[in-house]
Amino acid sequence: MAETPSTMLGIGTQAPDFSLPEPASGNKLSLADYAGKPLLVVFSCNHCPYVLHILESFTEFANEVQRQGLAVVMISANDITGYPADSPPKMAQLAQAYGFEFPYLYDESQQVARAYRAACTPDFFLFDSAHRLVYRGQYDASRPGNRVAIDGRDMRAAVDAVLAGNAPAGDQIPSVGCNIKWRAGNEPDYF
Numbered sequence: 001m002a003e004t005p006s007t008m009l010g011i012g013t014q015a016p017d018f019s020l021p022e023p024a025s026g027n028k029l030s031l032a033d034y035a036g037k038p039l040l041v042v043f044s045c046n047h048c049p050y051v052l053h054i055l056e057s058f059t060e061f062a063n064e065v066q067r068q069g070l071a072v073v074m075i076s077a078n079d080i081t082g083y084p085a086d087s088p089p090k091m092a093q094l095a096q097a098y099g100f101e102f103p104y105l106y107d108e109s110q111q112v113a114r115a116y117r118a119a120c121t122p123d124f125f126l127f128d129s130a131h132r133l134v135y136r137g138q139y140d141a142s143r144p145g146n147r148v149a150i151d152g153r154d155m156r157a158a159v160d161a162v163l164a165g166n167a168p169a170g171d172q173i174p175s176v177g178c179n180i181k182w183r184a185g186n187e188p189d190y191f
Contacts (some may be wrong), residue, residue: 004119011170139155
């Protein structure tokens with residue numbers, strides 16, 4: 001299992017637009033649906049061991065902070081031809097199994113992932129209410145097999161700051177995980 005780090009998109013970057021389907025509901029959601037709200041965009045998938053390692057903790061965290069005013073959107077952009085475990089029906093199953101109270105969207109074209117310069121799963125992008133990037137970093141220091149407790153401390157500190165109207169700490173540690181599974185010929189040039 002090779003670790004791929006986040007590209008650490010520049011702080012202050014405006015959130016790229018998206019309009020993507022949610023397999024669990026059949027709805028289509030876009031960035032405009034979250035106008036005026038702080039937003040956490042997470043690139044994820046169903047099969048990555050780094051995602052599965054934190055998924056229960058992250059789901060509880062995301063469900064909780066949504067009730068406090070943060071919008072959360074999870075997006076899968078993996079090539080499902082090579083990785084059928086990440087297909088839309090499997091995404092809907094995962095969302096139900098873990099009790100997601102946030103949408104899990106499918107980026108079939110991979111253009112949204114490219115616009116965000118997403119590199120790994122999980123890859124986190126936290127935007128303020130004007131949708132300017134304020135945090136792009138790890139959930140916490142726990143990784144599969146490193147025996148560090150999963151506590152979400154880095155993400156929680158960033159979200160708490162945003163919900164209080166403050167900027168998160170400037171020292172941000174990149175998220176790491178499995179690389180996004182790009183379709184052949186669709187690999188981005190930002191690596």
